[in-house]
Amino acid sequence: MARPIFSADFDNMPKPDLISLFRPEVLALSAYHVADANNLIKLDAMENPYGWPEKIQDIWLEHLKNCPMNRYPDPEAKALAEVLRHSNGIPEQAGLLLGNGSDEIIQILQMALPPDAVVLAPEPGFVMYKQIALSLGLRYHGIPLLADGFDLDAQALLAAIETLKPALIFLAYPNNPTGNLFDTQVIEDMLAMAPGLVVVDEAYAPFADASFMTRLQDYPNLLVMRTVSKLGLAGLRLGFLAGDSAILDQLNKVRLPYNINCLTQETARFALEHQEFLLEQTRTICLQRSEVLAALHGISDIEAYPSSANFILFRTLKKPADEVFASLKARGILIKNLSPQGGLLSNCLRVTIGKPEENQAFIDALHGALTESL
Numbered sequence: 023m024a025r026p027i028f029s030a031d032f033d034n035m036p037k038p039d040l041i042s043l044f045r046p047e048v049l050a051l052s053a054y055h056v057a058d059a060n061n062l063i064k065l066d067a068m069e070n071p072y073g074w075p076e077k078i079q080d081i082w083l084e085h086l087k088n089c090p091m092n093r094y095p096d097p098e099a100k101a102l103a104e105v106l107r108h109s110n111g112i113p114e115q116a117g118l119l120l121g122n123g124s125d126e127i128i129q130i131l132q133m134a135l136p137p138d139a140v141v142l143a144p145e146p147g148f149v150m151y152k153q154i155a156l157s158l159g160l161r162y163h164g165i166p167l168l169a170d171g172f173d174l175d176a177q178a179l180l181a182a183i184e185t186l187k188p189a190l191i192f193l194a195y196p197n198n199p200t201g202n203l204f205d206t207q208v209i210e211d212m213l214a215m216a217p218g219l220v221v222v223d224e225a226y227a228p229f230a231d232a233s234f235m236t237r238l239q240d241y242p243n244l245l246v247m248r249t250v251s252k253l254g255l256a257g258l259r260l261g262f263l264a265g266d267s268a269i270l271d272q273l274n275k276v277r278l279p280y281n282i283n284c285l286t287q288e289t290a291r292f293a294l295e296h297q298e299f300l301l302e303q304t305r306t307i308c309l310q311r312s313e314v315l316a317a318l319h320g321i322s323d324i325e326a327y328p329s330s331a332n333f334i335l336f337r338t339l340k341k342p343a344d345e346v347f348a349s350l351k352a353r354g355i356l357i358k359n360l361s362p363q364g365g366l367l368s369n370c371l372r373v374t375i376g377k378p379e380e381n382q383a384f385i386d387a388l389h390g391a392l393t394e395s396l
């Protein structure tokens with residue numbers, strides 16, 4: 023094969039410092055790290071542990087033939103949007119914006135803000151709010167949750183709203199990684215006081231019996247964000263945002279036209295039209311959540327916190343969480359170590375609810391890890 027013309031001189035070319043071309047805030051970031059779960063029981067990422075019944079899978083594969091792979095997908099994903107409205111009880115007059123995961127919606131929201139905008143979120147919270155704000159050079163402020171029970175610090179939040187005038191506030195409801203639902207009254211006070219948008223992130227709606235979806239009419243600045251990931255479709259990458267259509271019209275200008283690919287549109291629509299099997303899986307996960315919490319409460323060297331999501335946060339009281347995490351991994355169980363984040367999360371670990379036998383394997387391994395001598 024002929025060598026490209028420029029290759030002879032390539033090694034001798036002066037190399038400008040290409041890395042310094044990037045914005046300092048990008049250089050200062052670390053990439054989002056995902057642990058390798060090879061050969062481990064995977065209880066680290068809030069995934070639904072169940073696959074699809076074979077019968078449903080067969081019908082689904084037939085449906086996929088409807089995807090014309092040579093064509094661009096419907097840029098508005100109209101058929102899917104209709105099904106999402108239905109299955110999620112989105113009020114008729116509300117607008118709807120779809121994203122490639124709710125992660126993309128978090129990015130779209132922030133990309134549309136002016137460069138000096140303030141973004142506010144309670145901490146500990148979902149890390150992508152901050153990661154994306156920092157990558158865009160926005161002024162991010164994290165307001166600590168109350169140490170006792172991880173609820174919102176109303177005083178600190180309302181004071182921050184008054185002085186910082188955030189363009190955007192993120193509240194995960196239930197919160198990740200703590201699992202609790204925040205005090206509704208405080209959220210309502212924030213909605214009433216905030217000069218900007220308030221995104222209530224309901225990623226864990228399938229496991230919680232509370233929602234702000236029905237409150238969209240009451241607050242013009244409220245946006246409710248959800249995803250199909252935790253329901254059981256994490257591989258699809260589909261999230262959505264409901265709220266005032268005049269606001270969503272602006273965000274829609276920032277969205278890339280074909281962000282929801284054809285396979286995702288067709289599959290999500292199919293899955294939600296057959297969602298009974300997914301709802302049954304989430305019911306099983308909720309029952310298992312009670313079992314795992316009861317088992318964790320029976321272990322004296324840890325403190326486990328109640329959860330309205332498909333995971334449980336717990337704190338090690340005697341051994342450092344780093345050690346317990348490593349010992350669990352050596353025993354074949356991968357959970358999430360939050361201790362490196364420090365603050366309210368020091369010595370905290372988060373376990374995702376899996377299948378009954380996976381949960382039992384986790385509890386057994388945890389007993390082993392806590393009693394193991396060094």
Ligand SMILES: *Cc1c(COP(=O)(O)O)cnc(C)c1O
Nearest residue numbers: 123124125148194198225249251
């Ligand atoms: C998992 C999660 C998301 C991201 O969901 P995707 O739709 O998979 O991008 C958003 N918010 C919270 C609070 C989450 O835990």
